[in-house]
Amino acid sequence: SVAHGLAWSYYFGYLKIVLPELINQINESEKWSNLFIGGELLPKVFALIPKTGFMVGEICDDRKQMIYVDDEEEDVLPPLFMERGGVKKRVYRNTVYTIKDQDGREHYAIMEYVTPVDTIYRMNQHREAGMSEDEKDMQIKLLYRYLKEITDKEEDCRGRFVLVPISGKEKHHELRDIMLDALEKAR
Amino acid sequence: SVAHGLAWSYYFGYLKIVLPELINQINESEKWSNLFIGGELLPKVFALIPKTGFMVGEICDDRKQMIYVDDEEEDVLPPLFMERGGVKKRVYRNTVYTIKDQDGREHYAIMEYVTPVDTIYRMNQHREAGMSEDEKDMQIKLLYRYLKEITDKEEDCRGRFVLVPISGKEKHHELRDIMLDALEKAR
Numbered sequence: 001s002v003a004h005g006l007a008w009s010y011y012f013g014y015l016k017i018v019l020p021e022l023i024n025q026i027n028e029s030e031k032w033s034n035l036f037i038g039g040e041l042l043p044k045v046f047a048l049i050p051k052t053g054f055m056v057g058e059i060c061d062d063r064k065q066m067i068y069v070d071d072e073e074e075d076v077l078p079p080l081f082m083e084r085g086g087v088k089k090r091v092y093r094n095t096v097y098t099i100k101d102q103d104g105r106e107h108y109a110i111m112e113y114v115t116p117v118d119t120i121y122r123m124n125q126h127r128e129a130g131m132s133e134d135e136k137d138m139q140i141k142l143l144y145r146y147l148k149e150i151t152d153k154e155e156d157c158r159g160r161f162v163l164v165p166i167s168g169k170e171k172h173h174e175l176r177d178i179m180l181d182a183l184e185k186a187r
Numbered sequence: 188s189v190a191h192g193l194a195w196s197y198y199f200g201y202l203k204i205v206l207p208e209l210i211n212q213i214n215e216s217e218k219w220s221n222l223f224i225g226g227e228l229l230p231k232v233f234a235l236i237p238k239t240g241f242m243v244g245e246i247c248d249d250r251k252q253m254i255y256v257d258d259e260e261e262d263v264l265p266p267l268f269m270e271r272g273g274v275k276k277r278v279y280r281n282t283v284y285t286i287k288d289q290d291g292r293e294h295y296a297i298m299e300y301v302t303p304v305d306t307i308y309r310m311n312q313h314r315e316a317g318m319s320e321d322e323k324d325m326q327i328k329l330l331y332r333y334l335k336e337i338t339d340k341e342e343d344c345r346g347r348f349v350l351v352p353i354s355g356k357e358k359h360h361e362l363r364d365i366m367l368d369a370l371e372k373a374r
């Protein structure tokens with residue numbers, strides 16, 4: 001099925017490459033290696049998977065009040081360069097988000113969307129790809145299930161990857177609460 | 188099917204992003220904009236799809252006699268930065284390969300492998316993914332067919348993408364001849 005291929009693709013072509021190197025990328029950044037040592041940054045990727053399949057361009061709220069990238073220079077972790085299939089210096093990188101709780105205290109998390117969910121969303125939107133609304137819902141559910149299974153079992157993922165299911169319709173404060181909750185559970 | 192999802196993923200997550208910008212990336216490089224104007228570099232991506240699914244790490248022959256990257260600095264085209272699903276400054280970039288013919292004359296082509304073929308190959312290698320040898324062959328054939336269909340029809344791909352089917356077992360001089368042939372046909 002579509003979801004089966006996309007889940008394995010995400011594992012072989014991304015998680016297997018990036019997760020084992022995560023601590024090294026963190027340690028290459030002075031700001032983040034300090035926060036890592038202090039226990040304030042977990043060496044884990046929190047990956048949002050929206051039920052609607054809708055992947056935003058940007059997670060941040062623009063007024064930097066709830067979830068945001070504080071410093072565009074420092075908060076994008078140093079890149080990992082790899083050659084993949086003839087593409088020299090292909091770049092893999094993660095971004096650290098700042099999450100401000102209701103008391104104004106700052107928390108940190110490496111966050112991003114589960115990219116393959118965007119493929120499913122667009123296949124449904126694009127008539128030529130021939131995927132109905134019901135099939136889209138089913139494939140997203142399957143994608144979640146397959147990824148959960150793969151990342152729980154595979155050595156290079158365990159303890160480094162947290163799937164965060166969301167509706168895809170959350171406002172910023174709701175996303176913040178979901179993330180604070182996920183961070184709590186992940187410690 | 189697996190191939191169906193991977194083909195659309197390659198289109199929505201890569202070709203749709205990169206191909207419309209290809210001429211701009213070429214023009215940002217002094218070396219390559221000159222060779223483009225002179226008709227020696229086609230603004231097309233030549234994408235190898237091996238029947239075995241085996242994707243090499245590096246296309247080059249190390250003695251730089253047949254297919255190689257001449258200058259690691261200049262031959263990797265300038266990067267395209269995009270934000271995708273919360274990953275800030277995600278990098279997309281292509282590499283120009285030099286292809287030396289039997290008379291020692293240099294030809295140029297933007298080359299790489301069709302990365303999703305690697306997912307299929309690894310699914311077959313990895314027992315948990317449950318893909319047999321026969322299924323693998325079928326999925327690679329389907330991947331080729333779907334990609335041919337998508338890139339012939341979609342506006343943002345037409346004239347900018349050339350699928351180059353290979354066995355996956357070629358020696359360097361055989362790959363060179365295949366590429367010289369493909370370049371000829373693409374003019």
Ligand SMILES: Nc1nc(=O)c2ncn([C@@H]3O[C@@H]4COP(=O)(O)O[C@H]5[C@@H](O)[C@H](n6cnc7c(N)ncnc76)O[C@@H]5COP(=O)(O)O[C@@H]3[C@@H]4O)c2[nH]1
Nearest residue numbers: 009010013014092115116196197200201278279280302303
């Ligand atoms: N968040 C995130 N950051 C990344 O750097 C990244 N790289 C890959 N992926 C996701 O992992 C999976 C496997 O990737 P693969 O390379 O086999 O296929 C990729 C690859 O064939 C092609 N592609 C995408 N980006 C590039 C790129 N920069 N260079 C070459 N090819 C690329 O288009 C496919 C789909 O890409 P995405 O739809 O972005 O999601 C991929 C995919 O779900 C990423 N996800």
